[in-house]
Amino acid sequence: MKTRVTELLGIKYPIIQGGMQWLSRAELASAVSNAGGLGIITAATHPGKEELIEEIRKTRALTDKPFGVNISMLPELTPGDKTAQYMEAVIREKVPVLETSGRSPEKYVPQLKEAGIKLIHKVPAVRFARKAESVGADAVIIVGFECGGHPGMDNVTTMVLTPGAADNVSIPVISGGGIADARGLVAALALGAEAVVMGTRFIATAECLAHENFKQWMVNASETDTMIIQRSIRNAARVMKNPAAEKVLEMENRGASLDELLTIIKGQRGLSNLLSGDIQDGTLAMGQCVGLINDIKSVQEVIEDIVREAGTIIHRLQNMWG
Structure with missing residues (x-):
């Protein structure tokens, strides 16, 4: 599978693991990267720069493939903005990919470019996708109302946001929100995205440190939970x-x-x-796609199943125009 995102990031498949506080650690991120996607560790999990550097180095010890760090630049709910500390860690370690969200990363762009770090900015609206492109992001993630975590305040779905972003920016668009399987990947590609980001699906994996009680709850949950x-x-x-x-x-x-x-x-x-x-x-x-998750697998099984099934879907669609 080749898209502008796989070429930009040096990954085999256009599948990116979401940055989930507490859960996106070296073990999960490295498993995603080793399986051909892009694994991401979350800066906010760590109390400061040195702890994040330790996690980055641990990830490097577990994979020789590209991986990323997520830095949420949203105003913190408790005092003490650690964004600058986290940026120092990412730049010092020359992490291949940085994913940001919340406030504009504009002031850090020159340093990131100098360090050769690819910048992906995550947004919940098309107007913010245009802004991300204007400040120098290499790609943009657009997340719909279905997503777990922070979907923004506009209540617009992935089905609408993805083509809207693709129509309004020239940089690659990555789609998130409601995607947990091959059908979601193919749909996102059809809507104009060049990769997908999945968070909820990767919680229900063997490598995720979440307690089994949460994983079993997910297997039994519906889209209304x-x-x-x-x-x-x-x-x-x-x-x-x-x-x-x-x-x-x-x-x-x-x-x-x-x-x-x-x-x-x-x-x-x-x-x-x-x-x-x-x-x-x-x-x-937790995203609404929890209703699509029926089992707990290894990360490699999740990704391999998605890629294989996506091929089957695309072949079926091609036959419709036979």
């Missing part, structure tokens, strides 16, 4: 539907403050639950 919270703080998040998320929504509806909401949505609480297997107590980003 997620919900949107955090609209009141203009940081909308799609998460698994559980008592904790429903409590957050109830708090928002009565006008709870950020400090009140943080008692449930703060990251350390989520990490504790991910490791302990408590699926009721905290919030976990």
Whole structure:
């Protein structure tokens, strides 16, 4: 499979693993890269620059293939913006690919270019895709309302955003949100994307450190088992539907403050639950495509199945014009 994205990033398949806080560690990222995709580790998982550098070096020890680092440049919910520290780590280590989201990465572009680092900026709207291109991003990820994590505030789906972005920028478009299998990959390519990003699908893999309770919940879940919270703080998040998320929504509806909401949505609480297997107590980003996930596989099996099945789908479509 050859697209502008596979050529740009030096990867075999146009499949990128999403940057998921706490979960996108060296073991998962290296497995994705070794299987022919692009694995990504998440900077926000680490308390500072030195810890991120350690994770980057650990990833390099596990794969000789390209990988990336995700830096979320959204305003932090707690004091202390670590973006500059994380950027220093990525540039010092000359990580092949940087994925950013939130605020514009414009001020870092010259340093990234000088270091030979490919920049992908993730956005939830076509207008932001145009901005990403204008500041020098090498590619743009556009994520629809279906995605786990932060889908933006506009409630527009991947089906609409992907062709909209492809029509409005000349750099390669990567599609995310609602994609978990070969059908999603082929659909995204048909809509004008040149790769896909998947987060939720990679949680239900052997290499992901999430507790088995979460993975089993995913296998049994439907497409209606997620919900949107955090609209009141203009940081909308799609998460698994559980008592904790429903409590957050109830708090928002009565006008709870950020400090009140943080008692449930703060990251350390989520990490504790991910490791302990408590699926009721905290919030976990989860996309609507969870309803398409019926098993727990190795990362290599996930990617190989997608690539093989995509070929079958494309062949079937070609026969329609026989």
